[in-house]
Amino acid sequence: MADRLLRAGSTAxxxxxxxxxxxxxxxxxxLSFRCFFSRRIAPGALLAFVxxxxxxxxxRESASLVFAVGGAPNxxxxxxxxxxxxxxxxGIEVTLQRQPTDSDQRRQSLMLPLQAARxxxxxxxxxxxxxSQFAASGWLLPLDSYIEQSGxxxxxxxxPIVNQLDIYEQQMIAMPVYVDCGLLYYRSDLLExxxxxxxxxxxxxxxxxxxxxxxxxxxxxxxxxxxxxGAQYEGLVCNFLEFIASNGGEIINExxxxxxxxxxxxxxxxxxxxxxxxxxxSPPNTYTEMKEEEVRMxxxxxxxxxxxxxxxxxxxxxxxxxxxxxxxxxxxxxxFEAGRHASTLGGWHVxxxxxxxxxEDGWKLVDFILxxxxxxxxALELGWNPGRKDLYGDPEVLRKMPHLETLRTVVEAxxxxxxxxxxxxxxxxxxxxxxxxxxxxxxxxxxxxxAETQIARILDxxxx
Amino acid sequence: xxxxxxxxxxxxxxxxxxxxLLMLLPVxxxxxxxxxxxxxxxxxxxAGLSHYLRLLGDSGxxxxxxxxxxxxxxxxxxEMVLGTIVALVVHEKIPGRGLIRGIILIPWVVPGVIGARxxxxxxxxxIGLINSILNPLFGFxxxxxxxxxxAFFSLVLADVWRTxxxxxxxxxxxxxxxxxxxxxxxxxxxxxLLRRFTTxxxxxxxxxxxxxxxxxxxxALRVFDTIYVIxxxxxxxxxxxxxxxxxxxxxxxxxxxxxxxxxxxFLIAFGAALIFIKLGRFSEQVL
Numbered sequence: 194m195a196d197r198l199l200r201a202g203s204t205a206x207x208x209x210x211x212x213x214x215x216x217x218x219x220x221x222x223x224l225s226f227r228c229f230f231s232r233r234i235a236p237g238a239l240l241a242f243v244x245x246x247x248x249x250x251x252x253r254e255s256a257s258l259v260f261a262v263g264g265a266p267n268x269x270x271x272x273x274x275x276x277x278x279x280x281x282x283x284g285i286e287v288t289l290q291r292q293p294t295d296s297d298q299r300r301q302s303l304m305l306p307l308q309a310a311r312x313x314x315x316x317x318x319x320x321x322x323x324x325s326q327f328a329a330s331g332w333l334l335p336l337d338s339y340i341e342q343s344g345x346x347x348x349x350x351x352x353p354i355v356n357q358l359d360i361y362e363q364q365m366i367a368m369p370v371y372v373d374c375g376l377l378y379y380r381s382d383l384l385e386x387x388x389x390x391x392x393x394x395x396x397x398x399x400x401x402x403x404x405x406x407x408x409x410x411x412x413x414x415x416x417x418x419x420x421x422x423g424a425q426y427e428g429l430v431c432n433f434l435e436f437i438a439s440n441g442g443e444i445i446n447e448x449x450x451x452x453x454x455x456x457x458x459x460x461x462x463x464x465x466x467x468x469x470x471x472x473x474x475s476p477p478n479t480y481t482e483m484k485e486e487e488v489r490m491x492x493x494x495x496x497x498x499x500x501x502x503x504x505x506x507x508x509x510x511x512x513x514x515x516x517x518x519x520x521x522x523x524x525x526x527x528x529f530e531a532g533r534h535a536s537t538l539g540g541w542h543v544x545x546x547x548x549x550x551x552x553e554d555g556w557k558l559v560d561f562i563l564x565x566x567x568x569x570x571x572a573l574e575l576g577w578n579p580g581r582k583d584l585y586g587d588p589e590v591l592r593k594m595p596h597l598e599t600l601r602t603v604v605e606a607x608x609x610x611x612x613x614x615x616x617x618x619x620x621x622x623x624x625x626x627x628x629x630x631x632x633x634x635x636x637x638x639x640x641x642x643x644a645e646t647q648i649a650r651i652l653d654x655x656x657x
Numbered sequence: 658x659x660x661x662x663x664x665x666x667x668x669x670x671x672x673x674x675x676x677x678l679l680m681l682l683p684v685x686x687x688x689x690x691x692x693x694x695x696x697x698x699x700x701x702x703x704a705g706l707s708h709y710l711r712l713l714g715d716s717g718x719x720x721x722x723x724x725x726x727x728x729x730x731x732x733x734x735x736e737m738v739l740g741t742i743v744a745l746v747v748h749e750k751i752p753g754r755g756l757i758r759g760i761i762l763i764p765w766v767v768p769g770v771i772g773a774r775x776x777x778x779x780x781x782x783x784i785g786l787i788n789s790i791l792n793p794l795f796g797f798x799x800x801x802x803x804x805x806x807x808a809f810f811s812l813v814l815a816d817v818w819r820t821x822x823x824x825x826x827x828x829x830x831x832x833x834x835x836x837x838x839x840x841x842x843x844x845x846x847x848x849x850l851l852r853r854f855t856t857x858x859x860x861x862x863x864x865x866x867x868x869x870x871x872x873x874x875x876x877a878l879r880v881f882d883t884i885y886v887i888x889x890x891x892x893x894x895x896x897x898x899x900x901x902x903x904x905x906x907x908x909x910x911x912x913x914x915x916x917x918x919x920x921x922x923f924l925i926a927f928g929a930a931l932i933f934i935k936l937g938r939f940s941e942q943v944l
Contacts, residue, residue, distance in 0.1 A: 297908060300908075301908070304697070304910060307697075308697055308910075326697070326698060326909075326910065329698035330697035330698040330910070331698075332697070415783075424889075424891070425888075425889055425891035425892065425893070425894075426889060476782070476783070477782060477798075477800045477803060478781070478782030478783055478800055478803070480803065480891075480892060481782065481800060481802045481803050481888075481891065481892060482781060482782060482783070482802075487783075491783075614696075614697075614698035614699075615696075615698070615909055615911070617905075617908055617909040617910075618905075618906075618909045618911070621905050621909075622717075625717070625890070625891075625893055625894035626893070626894075628891050628892050628894070629892065629893025629894065629895075630893075631892075632803055632804065632805075632891075632892035632893050634804065634805055634892060634893045634895065635893055640893075643716075647715075647716070647717065650715075654711065655696065655699065655911075
């Protein structure tokens with residue numbers, strides 16, 4: 194009886210644990226394989242094997258410099274060829290560690306080796322959303338002395354970005370590889386057809402979208418006025434931040450206090466909800482399904498007038514097989530009467546692991562990635578908006594990416610997500626509450642109140 | 658130490674070591690971690706019961722707990738009933754029985770994430786299978802995942818679809834056990850179909866049913882992949898299962914709190930297992 198109990202119970206626990214963490218599952222399988230193997234040798238060998246299995250987590254897997262990047266296949270391929278050039282020039286061998294596209298998964302696969310103080314990966318890309326967590330965890334090598342030695346001119350980088358994100362405790366801990374900002378894409382042909390001006394304010398956007406939507410729906414019942422990212426995930430927080438910031442609101446104020454349940458934020462959240470339920474210019478599945486790609490495909494198939502998306506959508510909309518090619522343009526996101534234009538800052542930055550045993554080589558790679566030529570290459574090949582400002586005047590780049598001019602103004606108007614090492618927790622709460630308000634299961638004020646209480650709790654827990 | 662006891666120890670020892678390494682150690686490890694504030698960005702320090710106390714006062718955790726229990730109750734009840742019915746049907750000598758038995762297993766064989774993705778595509782508002790039938794016929798679409806109750810039942814349906822075959826196969830195995838004579842005798846004594854089911858089939862199936870119930874309840878309490886893919890906890894956090902709740906702590910790097918949620922979930926699953934083992938009287942009989 195007791196033995197059965199134990200077995201049932203501990204199996205359950207094992208699965209509970211393993212399920213949360215695919216990596217531990219893998220380790221467990223490795224472990225079980227090793228254990229099985231050694232069972233046939235001798236108990237002493239068993240111990241040795243287990244110890245070996247446990248220790249093997251700390252050793253370096255590859256003799257060459259390890260660079261962890263992720264993203265779409267075309268992005269990984271671009272890195273591959275860029276790295277090849279670096280190897281030829283510097284004679285340093287680099288192993289590219291391919292990561293998934295999903296930002297959370299990329300963070301997890303970096304956190305495991307860093308928490309275990311592994312020497313590799315040496316160099317890696319980081320999403321701005323979790324840059325501060327890595328910095329506060331002390332995982333990033335301060336770059337100042339390397340910058341000084343090599344004579345890299347930090348002034349060529351986009352200052353607002355660097356100041357907001359790459360400097361932690363007065364030290365440079367990362368560098369911007371590319372910059373993302375929320376943008377408004379619109380169908381220039383339809384605005385002309387209906388005689389609408391490009392909207393400056395949200396009110397204008399609503400009026401225009403209602404008119405065009407009504408007109409277009411006569412032939413195309415699937416046509417939507419305005420599409421944006423409203424599903425319960427990180428993108429929702431980015432959109433929410435833009436709506437509140439364009440009304441003069443914020444999440445955490447300059448003094449570091451919570452300022453969530455304010456009049457301005459309630460207005461902005463109410464407006465987001467009204468877009469779906471009252472003005473009906475955003476589809477009902479906005480808060481269940483709309484992520485970047487859903488939104489992009491809707492606009493690209495010609496079924497939407499306005500789209501909020503990141504710069505990556507631009508080159509795809511303009512591709513040869515795109516139905517909206519030549520019929521769209523982009524601009525700053527609208528604002529409320531009393532507010533200002535605001536774009537959430539996104540993008541990926543490169544840093545070096547503090548635990549790396551090849552820091553010098555790591556810096557050479559970072560230096561190479563941030564060079565004018567490499568940045569230009571990435572911009573031309575992938576449509577990425579460079580982290581260097583001198584590229585925004587390069588004629589060849591401008592010819593390929595005419596929207597870069599606008600983008601530079603957008604960067605000036607950017608707002609960063611709260612820079613907290615435990616931002617993910619805060620984001621989780623915001624996602625839940627905002628999504629609750631959009632779905633109507635929570636009243637707007639109640640949602641912000643709930644979020645404020647829960648975030649205050651998180652601040653209490655983690656800030657001591 | 659007697660010789661026979663030493664023999665037993667030598668024979669059983671390695672297995673015992675493996676079992677405790679693979680099963681007991683993770684549980685104890687999780688338990689240990691749950692007492693620590695283990696954050697990458699703050700000094701590690703002993704937290705005592707503070708994670709547990711915080712969780713018990715947390716509205717998000719309560720919501721998640723209620724959802725998980727309700728989800729397990731509803732989905733397991735449906736799966737048990739449907740699974741038994743399916744097993745009874747394919748136990749009969751119907752044409753194409755072998756083929757049908759094979760087909761029934763498909764949902765269980767499909768990897769969880771892929772099955773969930775299929776259901777997500779069925780439920781979708783814009784291009785979903787159901788709505789692309791509804792819309793042309795009736796001129797409206799339903800946002801299945803848009804309300805807490807809609808999302809709940811959509812998830813239950815996806816889970817029932819996936820795990821009913823599992824119950825059916827287990828019950829089918831149980832149905833092979835009682836001998837044919839027993840049924841013939843009961844029929845000769847004048848017992849009708851329903852009577853035969855309640856007096857011969859069901860008592861014979863009891864341990865099997867409870868075993869299925871045990872597995873299914875523990876699985877349902879730990880539900881993760883279906884929810885992670887279909888709703889990711891939405892709308893408004895209405896469908897956060899406890900596993901997902903713990904997972905989101907791990908995502909932040911807060912291993913202490915995540916471990917505390919895992920331990921509470923383990924206790925719930927363990928408690929359920931205890932009850933079923935007692936009910937099944939597994940210690941007294943050989944399955």
